[in-house]
Amino acid sequence: MQKVTTFLWFEKNQVEEAADYYVSVIGGDSRVLDVTRWTAAGPGEEGAAMTVRFRLDGAEYVAFDGGPEFPFTEAVSLSVECESQEEADRLWSTLSSGGGQEGQCGWLKDRYGLSWQIVPPGLGEALTDPDPEKAARAMKAMLSMKRLDIEAIRNA
Known part of the structure; x- marks a missing residue:
């Protein structure tokens, strides 16, 4: 326990x-x-x-x-580190359905009002790239998204 x-x-x-x-x-x-x-x-x-x-x-x-x-607020959320983009997409679709709400930057509220962060693999590395310009482009791309797309973030 x-x-x-x-x-x-x-x-x-x-x-x-x-x-x-x-x-x-x-x-x-x-x-x-x-x-x-x-x-x-x-x-x-x-x-x-x-x-x-x-x-x-x-x-x-x-x-x-x-x-x-x-009631729940965004001050507390459950963060899920996904193993693949497919897993991130599945969790995003499932948890935001049935009365849930999509938020910015990979955040959503489920049908019960609980906040989740759905994190695709490689997000941390993209946001902390040794090239500060590349990291800034990745951050800007992420900030423009609801559901996070790691390939689009990496290619920014």
Whole structure:
């Protein structure tokens, strides 16, 4: 068990759906680990999921059925370092669909309002190229994009 775990506050009755969705989208070493349900003593609907502990590609998270008091903001996001442009494109399309919103520079909000950064392979190298002019062109190209296209960034 990891010592520090990200705790995500969701609106009512979204935690199981959201955890299942994230596990299916990310794949790899991803799965729901356990579900804690509200009892008659709690403020939630008895039997409904209160927390869902889940793993996304090896990292653990807890989703909490908290309600609308504390919505997600872009101040916190999950960053995914992709192994290929195809993986980045798949994650971008899937996570931004169904009510999600595309943002700038590889950022998006999913249908639950959680922000993600979808990072194609080689982005860091392109942005820190030893040639400062090439790195600046890569940065300018990235800043003009929503979904990041690593070939277009490299060729800038």
